[in-house]
Amino acid sequence: xxxxxxxxxxxxxxxxxxxxxxxxxxxxxxxxxxxxxxxxxxxxxxxxxxxxxxxxxxxxxxxxxxxxxxxxxxxxxxxxxxxxxxxxxxxxxxxxxxxxxxxxxxxxxxxxxxxxxxxxxxxxxxxxxxxxxxxxxxxxxxxxxxxxxxxxxxxxxxxxxxxxxxxxxxxxxxxxxxxxxxxxxxxxxxxxxxxxxxxxxxxxxxxxxxxxxxxxxxxxxxxxxxxxxxxxxxxxxxxxxxxxxxxxxxxxxxxxxxxxxxxxxxxxxxxxxxxxxxxxxxxxxxxx
Amino acid sequence: xxxxxxxxxxxxxxxxxxxxxxxxxxxxxxxxxxxxxxxxxxxxxxxxxxxxxxxxxxxxxxxxxxxxxxxxxxxxxxxxxxxxxxxxxxxxxxxxxxxxxxxxxxxxxxxxxxxxxxxxxxxxxxxxxxxxxxxxxxxxxxxxxxxxxxxxxxxxxxxxxxxxxxxxxxxxxxxxxxxxxxxxxxxxxxxxxxxxxxxxxxxxxxxxxxxxxxxxxxxxxxxxxxxxxxxxxxxxxxxxxxxxxxxxxxxxxxxxxxxxxxxxxxxxxxxxxxxxxxxxxxxxxxxxxxxxxxxxxxxxxxxxxxxxxxxxxxxxxxxxxxxxxxxxxxxxxxxxxxxxxxxxxxxxxxxxxxxxxxxxxxxxxxxxxxxxxxxxxxxxxxxxxxxxxxxxxxxxxxxxxxxxxxxxxxxxxxxxxxxxxxxxxxxxxxxxxxxxxxxxxxxxxxxxxxxxxxxxxxxxxxxxxxxxxxxxxxxxxxxxxxxxxxxxxxxxxxxxxxxx
Numbered sequence: 001x002x003x004x005x006x007x008x009x010x011x012x013x014x015x016x017x018x019x020x021x022x023x024x025x026x027x028x029x030x031x032x033x034x035x036x037x038x039x040x041x042x043x044x045x046x047x048x049x050x051x052x053x054x055x056x057x058x059x060x061x062x063x064x065x066x067x068x069x070x071x072x073x074x075x076x077x078x079x080x081x082x083x084x085x086x087x088x089x090x091x092x093x094x095x096x097x098x099x100x101x102x103x104x105x106x107x108x109x110x111x112x113x114x115x116x117x118x119x120x121x122x123x124x125x126x127x128x129x130x131x132x133x134x135x136x137x138x139x140x141x142x143x144x145x146x147x148x149x150x151x152x153x154x155x156x157x158x159x160x161x162x163x164x165x166x167x168x169x170x171x172x173x174x175x176x177x178x179x180x181x182x183x184x185x186x187x188x189x190x191x192x193x194x195x196x197x198x199x200x201x202x203x204x205x206x207x208x209x210x211x212x213x214x215x216x217x218x219x220x221x222x223x224x225x226x227x228x229x230x231x232x233x234x235x236x237x238x239x240x241x242x243x244x245x246x247x248x249x250x251x252x253x254x255x256x257x258x259x260x261x262x263x264x265x266x267x268x269x270x271x272x273x274x275x276x277x278x279x280x281x282x283x284x285x286x287x288x
Numbered sequence: 289x290x291x292x293x294x295x296x297x298x299x300x301x302x303x304x305x306x307x308x309x310x311x312x313x314x315x316x317x318x319x320x321x322x323x324x325x326x327x328x329x330x331x332x333x334x335x336x337x338x339x340x341x342x343x344x345x346x347x348x349x350x351x352x353x354x355x356x357x358x359x360x361x362x363x364x365x366x367x368x369x370x371x372x373x374x375x376x377x378x379x380x381x382x383x384x385x386x387x388x389x390x391x392x393x394x395x396x397x398x399x400x401x402x403x404x405x406x407x408x409x410x411x412x413x414x415x416x417x418x419x420x421x422x423x424x425x426x427x428x429x430x431x432x433x434x435x436x437x438x439x440x441x442x443x444x445x446x447x448x449x450x451x452x453x454x455x456x457x458x459x460x461x462x463x464x465x466x467x468x469x470x471x472x473x474x475x476x477x478x479x480x481x482x483x484x485x486x487x488x489x490x491x492x493x494x495x496x497x498x499x500x501x502x503x504x505x506x507x508x509x510x511x512x513x514x515x516x517x518x519x520x521x522x523x524x525x526x527x528x529x530x531x532x533x534x535x536x537x538x539x540x541x542x543x544x545x546x547x548x549x550x551x552x553x554x555x556x557x558x559x560x561x562x563x564x565x566x567x568x569x570x571x572x573x574x575x576x577x578x579x580x581x582x583x584x585x586x587x588x589x590x591x592x593x594x595x596x597x598x599x600x601x602x603x604x605x606x607x608x609x610x611x612x613x614x615x616x617x618x619x620x621x622x623x624x625x626x627x628x629x630x631x632x633x634x635x636x637x638x639x640x641x642x643x644x645x646x647x648x649x650x651x652x653x654x655x656x657x658x659x660x661x662x663x664x665x666x667x668x669x670x671x672x673x674x675x676x677x678x679x680x681x682x683x684x685x686x687x688x689x690x691x692x693x694x695x696x697x698x699x700x701x702x703x704x705x706x707x708x709x710x711x712x713x714x715x716x717x718x719x720x721x722x723x724x725x726x727x728x729x730x731x732x733x734x735x736x737x738x739x740x741x742x743x744x745x746x747x748x749x750x751x752x753x754x755x756x757x758x759x760x761x762x763x764x765x766x767x768x769x770x771x772x773x774x775x776x777x778x779x780x781x782x783x784x785x786x787x788x
Contacts, residue, residue: 068508
């Protein structure tokens with residue numbers, strides 16, 4: 001009797017392990033997770049060839065729990081961590097990430113900030129011997145098999161020390177995969193949005209709304225140029241800034257853009273496969 | 289060699305003839321309890337009266353019991369005196385005198401720091417000169433996580449020293465008092481000026497820190513935090529959502545180092561004694577406990593208590609009778625309370641104490657019950673069941689949100705805990721040797737932890753999971769007080785039968 005029970009346990013464990021492996025490795029879609037880290041940003045990208053990019057880490061350690069739920073437990077390595085700008089609501093979680101995950105490379109701008117948390121960030125990069133690359137608009141690259149990172153801001157020629165406020169030094173990325181484009185706006189404000197409208201043809205299917213839906217961003221011209229179908233807002237429940245602002249939500253509505261927000265939906269998963277896409281929410285996808 | 293020493297001490301205690309020791313220890317504890325809950329000036333009279341009432345029952349019915357009577361009286365008075373002395377230290381401390389004022393002090397980080405969300409909490413001991421009786425107590429400093437300080441760092445701290453709050457349902461002030469923390473400072477200017485503190489402790493905490501970061505690298509969250517909680521009682525860094533789920537399902541105790549975890553492991557190990565022989569089990573258990581204590585941190589009071597109780601259990605588990613073990617337990621408990629009388633109000637102490645006694649008293653009865661009625665569950669479950677039953681008055685009496693599903697969840701979660709602890713410790717050792725070696729334990733422990741986490745998250749999210757009841761803080765005292773009286777009474781009967 002005992003032996004049968006034991007055999008059962010072993011078989012059960014083996015099956016559960018193999019099924020996890022199987023499901024994971026047979027999946028060849030692009031996944032973009034807008035992690036639910038509260039009032040901050042953290043975006044995890046899983047490429048079709050199973051590489052991982054984490055863009056920003058949120059304002060606290062919540063990003064670790066989110067990664068714990070999204071990544072298979074045997075994945076302890078992140079191929080790339082990208083910090084758009086060194087504000088605490090984007091940076092803090094990355095210190096925990098650097099300390100617990102095996103990070104291959106880090107990309108930031110050359111901007112520094114005189115805060116305790118930024119010093120820890122820099123120290124961890126040194127201690128863990130991680131390659132830290134400063135990027136700008138000339139740093140475009142294709143990640144893994146087929147995901148292209150097009151850096152739109154800051155420009156190579158920009159003197160970052162003269163840019164105010166620090167939000168406007170954010171790395172802005174246009175991510176393309178197959179026929180789809182996702183625009184990740186960091187925390188840029190209207191001044192930079194205007195510059196980008198003039199410099200580029202900003203067309204994209206998906207938009208990560210800048211600065212958690214603050215009214216200093218997401219201007220009319222900008223939204224018009226992007227012409228997105230879906231927008232994602234990473235924002236904390238009952239945050240003290242009242243993000244996202246009603247006027248921004250109305251503008252998005254006027255342009256017929258479907259909006260998903262993390263304070264309502266929890267973690268949001270955008271899956272792109274060949275020529276279709278799908279949005280899944282941890283809680284409810286429907287806005288308030 | 290340690291075993292030899294410990295056995296000698298144990299036999300010495302027993303040779304003192306249990307009953308007088310039993311009465312002294314228990315009345316000492318009663319004295320402390322009464323002092324805590326009533327005006328201390330009344331204590332002599334109330335204590336006197338109570339003891340007289342209880343004893344007079346025996347006096348009238350039996351013959352000479354002068355020794356018993358005197359010891360009981362002495363115990364209560366001694367308890368009251370000790371408590372009053374301690375209370376005076378608290379009242380005359382510098383910290384209390386400076387509540388709600390701006391201070392600038394030099395202090396050393398006296399315990400292992402604890403991360404809570406975006407802040408880290410440091411327990412500080414003042415280094416400023418002054419009369420020794422005003423130096424009593426610690427200050428709890430709560431500041432941003434970065435920059436980080438460690439055990440033993442000497443700091444200058446400038447800020448507002450506050451009296452801890454007292455809420456309706458919970459007195460933060462009383463809770464901190466059980467750890468001898470008298471005041472708190474939130475937000476301060478802090479500068480490091482050097483290091484002090486015990487270098488041995490510093491090295492141990494360094495080692496513990498290394499273990500924590502290794503585990504965090506091997507497992508995702510909240511698995512890593514849960515494992516560290518179960519193994520080492522580390523609550524620092526636990527994701528808030530998960531600790532809320534633990535609270536809602538009444539399973540927070542699995543991450544508290546208490547008699548629970550230790551007795552379970554020991555019961556588990558003594559199961560091996562049939563195969564390995566008593567001596568080997570004794571040595572392994574003793575070694576294990578000492579290693580455990582080292583890693584958790586010797587000044588971690590709950591761990592220390594659990595370890596001592598545990599050691600006592602193993603050594604006497606194969607020797608002595610129930611009554612003698614009770615006496616020894618009460619005596620040890622009395623010693624701990626003597627060292628810090630405020631400890632009696634600490635829930636962690638109460639749980640350790642109650643679960644160990646529960647194991648001693650109840651295991652035979654529960655074993656019979658289970659083998660007769662519920663043979664399906666198996667004998668592994670007995671120690672945990674004893675612990676649950678024995679600590680019920682405490683959990684019900686103190687936590688105003690009573691978890692309705694707590695029993696169900698605990699039944700499914702607790703049997704897995706010893707296994708998690710076993711594989712977890714194997715994982716720690718193997719990770720210290722090599723990463724590759726730890727792959728198998730990692731996978732096993734991940735599955736076990738995942739099972740526990742999914743269970744707790746599921747039940748924790750259910751709407752009917754908790755019901756609010758008004759606190760019945762007197763309940764534990766009532767239940768245990770009655771049980772103690774019954775026990776002393778039956779012990780007394782046996783004493784009289786044997787010695788006339």
